[in-house]
Amino acid sequence: MHARRRRAASAAAVLSTTALISTALSTGWLTAAASAAPSASGTAHAKHLCAHSTTPGHVACLAEARTDVLQRLTVSPHTTPSGYGPADLQSAYNLPSASAGSGRTVAIVDALDDPNAESDLAAYRAQYGLPACTTANGCFHKVNQTGGTTYPSPDAGWAGEISLDLDMVSAVCPQCHITLVEASSTSTSDIGIAENEAVALGAKYVSNSFGGTEDPSETYADVQYFNHPGVAITVSAGDSGYGVQYPASSPYVTAVGGTSLSRAGTTRGWTESVWSTSSTEGTGSGCSADEAKPTWQTDTGCSHRTVADVSAVADPATGVAVYDTYGGSAGWNVYGGTSASSPIIAATYALAGTPAANSYPSTYAYGHTSALNDVTTGSDGTCSTSYLCTAATGYDGPTGLGTPNGTAAFASGATNVNSLQPGQKLTSGHRLSSANITLTMGSDGNLVAYLKTNGTSGSGPAIWSTHTSGHSGAYAYMQADGNLVVYSSTGTALWSTHTYGHSGAYFLVQDDGNLVVYGSGGGPSTGGSLWADGTSMHSATIGSGQKLTAGWWAQARYTRLAMQPDGNLVLYRKRDGRAIWSAGTYGHSGAYASMQADGNLVVYSSTGTALWSTHTYGHSGAYAVMQNDGNVVVYTATGGTGKGGALWASNTRSYVP
CATH class of the missing domain: 3.40.50.200 (Peptidase S8/S53 domain)
Structure with a gap:
């Protein structure tokens, strides 16, 4: 008896709903209370609004x-x-x-x-x-x-x-x-x-x-x-x-x-x-x-x-x-x-x-x-x-x-991905990043290390590259055998670290600016490096007799000084990457700077031709300093900040902070 009444009530509800829908459709307007809570997962029936595409390219x-x-x-x-x-x-x-x-x-x-x-x-x-x-x-x-x-x-x-x-x-x-x-x-x-x-x-x-x-x-x-x-x-x-x-x-x-x-x-x-x-x-x-x-x-x-x-x-x-x-x-x-x-x-x-x-x-x-x-x-x-x-x-x-x-x-800045593990690739447009360096696989096929601007991956100076430009679609691959290789899009090896034979080795962009391949289990604090590009940050003091090859860089409070691969010695403002002084020696790949024993700071071409100097020769033991006030200064052997003895200055103090 009770079951029959429940069935009758259910049928009446269906008829009522059907009549409501019919009326709504005939008028083109439907108003009804709605539940905000969705159904339990797995109980819903749904349809795809678009037929799935099985044609490649669509x-x-x-x-x-x-x-x-x-x-x-x-x-x-x-x-x-x-x-x-x-x-x-x-x-x-x-x-x-x-x-x-x-x-x-x-x-x-x-x-x-x-x-x-x-x-x-x-x-x-x-x-x-x-x-x-x-x-x-x-x-x-x-x-x-x-x-x-x-x-x-x-x-x-x-x-x-x-x-x-x-x-x-x-x-x-x-x-x-x-x-x-x-x-x-x-x-x-x-x-x-x-x-x-x-x-x-x-x-x-x-x-x-x-x-x-x-x-x-x-x-x-x-x-x-x-x-x-x-x-x-x-x-x-x-x-x-x-x-x-x-x-x-x-x-x-x-x-x-x-x-x-x-x-x-x-x-x-x-x-x-x-x-x-x-x-x-x-x-x-x-x-x-x-x-x-x-x-x-x-x-x-x-x-x-x-x-x-x-x-x-x-x-x-x-x-x-x-x-x-x-x-x-x-x-x-x-x-x-x-x-x-x-x-x-x-x-x-x-x-x-x-x-x-x-x-x-x-x-x-x-x-x-x-x-x-x-x-x-x-x-x-x-x-x-x-x-x-x-x-x-x-x-x-x-x-x-x-x-x-x-x-x-x-949010941006959530991560610095700074390593390539065995089997990983760095493809066109992607990058690795540490505190001071951004390593980018360029669309032209060149793997390039840039100094960051104000801690970001902005367009700072390039300090190192694999010289593999002209190969669109090239990528860097950290192989399982320990070798880091830049391959063309067709699979031709263009450059490598020659570190094969070291299974489990990995590649790291370090906060100090150095690019290093470490053996399995090695690292910045434990050693075991197999290859490095030599672009680690140097002391802000350039001692007598010191040579600055391409990729050398150092920083002070507001500035960075870089010996660039294009041959130019340039002082950059850190906060925005603006070049505030240079030796004007670009266009001489392989050039280097030397703080000579005679006191002269000189930029030489790769063949030994002097391209620029501070003209401070005749001062044995002189040295250069990147100062926190924004100036680069050559001092006599016994001089220094607060002591006098300045022989030459970049006169860039007014450009900082």
Whole structure:
């Protein structure tokens, strides 16, 4: 009897709901109360907004929409849409969204057009009380892949993706400006042109919520489209479970994995695990087939680029609220996929501040793992090296180093990666960095050591190189046999340290400026060096009889003096890298300086011709000093600061501090 009554009541509820939906559809307007809490992970039904691309050279959007949540054109007063909103994401990831990001521009790169992009964005922001972001107030900017306003053909799937991207940037960084760049097609070349346009328009943060199959030709696209030092580029790791997609595998981007995010009775108030709905639906991860191992990744189970770097919510079952009305979408939806996590991370970079010039923000988190939520449960598939598909303490493939806990892990200066371990490569545009030196693998194939400017990786003087320019795409490789080799893009050895036969040796850029190959177990404090370039910092006093060869440098409080490989002896101001004095002897490769026993400081060519001097000969035992007041002075043997006896000075004291 009771069971029959319960069945009858259930049937009545279904009929009531059906009548409500029918009425709403007939009027074109649906108003109903909505639950803000997503379903438990694993219980949701979702569809991909774009068909997965299996054609090399093409990508597909990675957004997923819940199909078991009623879509609504609007919601009742005093209620919120289903799915997580801005306050939820800001709470889960401890973000300073109310006070940071003002005026910074996050770019969204997608394919095809969303005609309702601006109006849908306005509806989302109005619902959550976020400041307006429109074309009229200069906050929102929509362009095609070349910066114009003739937009591509509209597409319902990509329109949903665009709405998701715009809404996630708004949720995390409501003070940010947003630029939407629409590519003409899903081809990598059109997407790449749009990527370059986003950067050309001034965006320092670019989100990409799409992916396709890996292909060896992607290394060309890396350099052409994604190599933008000083710009944080985020890419979704994929939604098909264990496996790697491009461009997430590019070494120039931050690959973003996906999690399931749920409220919890913990201090944080939230808990996360790897997003995996089935063997074919979940966050992507794994070991790239084509991309070299970047220097800042040190996991040992993958000899190539490992995906991902960091992660954020992506599970549609714990999805986010999105407003999308184009192509049959009925307003409020619950979306997921790593399409959600990529713009969340891009906007987090924007909250953290402007990336350092010439840096690759993908490296930042690796030096600041304590500022991340380590995700330690869940798996996105089956693999032979467990951490590539299963969460673990520390780094793992599905969630990378973890999810944001504030912005510290996404701020410039979070790390100095200063070594090449066995099997690691330094590819074009990437660098190693210590307290005083930046070692850069140039796009021309030359490996060059630069002095830093004011502790940053700015354009200080070059003090050493491998002289391998003219070989675009060359890279440095720390081989397992102990040899550091610069190879051309075709695999020809161009230069090496000749330290083979020392298995386990590694390469280090030291804080003192020296570049050293150490044997296994060796180091700056224990010795065991196999090779060094000799560019370590020297004393600020240049003694009688001392020779200054190319790469010699020393520093005082405000200045650096460098004997450059081009033959010029130059005094630089440390705070901005400005040259404030030089001997004017550039153009003489192999030149050197000598503090002669007769008291004369002379720059000689490699053949022994005098190019410049202080004309202070006849003062046996004289020496030179880099003073803390900014002057370089040659003193008599018994003279010095406070004692007199100055024979010559650079007269640069007025240029400091």
